[in-house]
Amino acid sequence: MSTTVTIVLIVVVLLVLAAAVFGVQAARRRKLQQTFGPEYDRVVADTGSRSEAEKELTERTKRHAQLELTPLSSESRARYATAWEEVQIRFVDNPGEAVATADELVTRLIAERGYPTGDYDERLADLSVEHAATLEHYRDAHEISRRSQAGEAATEDLRQALVHYRALFAELLGENPVGRTTPAPRSAADEHVNTTPTEPTSR
Incomplete structure (x- = not known):
């Protein structure tokens, strides 16, 4: 076999291997994007590197696989639903x-489902x-809660926080269809929370 033919074969093999590696990486990227949705872009922006972001998200997937997550019993679901109604009335x-x-x-619901x-x-x-x-809802709610503790949140901010908390709460409880991120009112108490005036009322 001539040197030229050998070189051509080596180049072809390298191209095939490169294409295979690229295909695997592309498939892994698509899977991560489908799994994490907007969180994928957020982590890419935070890390400043797509490869580092994908490494981080892959690690998250591995840690998640080790968690012992459990569905709620019907009794627990009813208890949490009642507790949420009380929160809305208290608002x-x-x-x-x-x-x-x-x-x-x-936080209690997250823990009961098996998350640290x-x-x-x-x-x-x-x-x-x-x-x-629904993760961005949780982030927004947590930030407003933090500002509330510092006395920096108006009534409308607090109303939004409750709506944001409700998004993750409902999903963990199993009430939201997949992909739905905006919770709909479920009771008269919900309706009141969703129409609270934007400025605090005097007391």
Whole structure:
């Protein structure tokens, strides 16, 4: 076999291998994008590197696979639904306290489903694997709750926080269809929360 033919064969083999590697990487990228949705772009922006972002998201998937997640019993679902109704009713007289309670309630629900709740950032990472569609709601709600504790949130902000908490709460409870990120009112209490005046009322 001539040197020229050998070189051509080597080049062809290298091209085939490169195409195979590219195909595997493209398939992995598509899978990550489908799994994480907008969270994929967020992590890419945060890391400044697509490869680093994909490495991080792959690690999240591996950690998530090790979690022992459990569905809620019908009794637990009913208990949480009742507790949420009470939060919404409380919002009428004390929006700040209602939002703080909503944060605690969502955290308890996350824990009961089997997710670790010690570190907030790790909590977000674990939730992102199955709940990426509602994760931004949770981030927004948590930030408003933080501002509320500092006395920096208006009534309309608190109303929005409750709506944001409701998105993840409903999904963890199994009430939201896949891909639906905006919760619809479920009761008269919901309707009141969704129409609370944008400015705090005097008391």
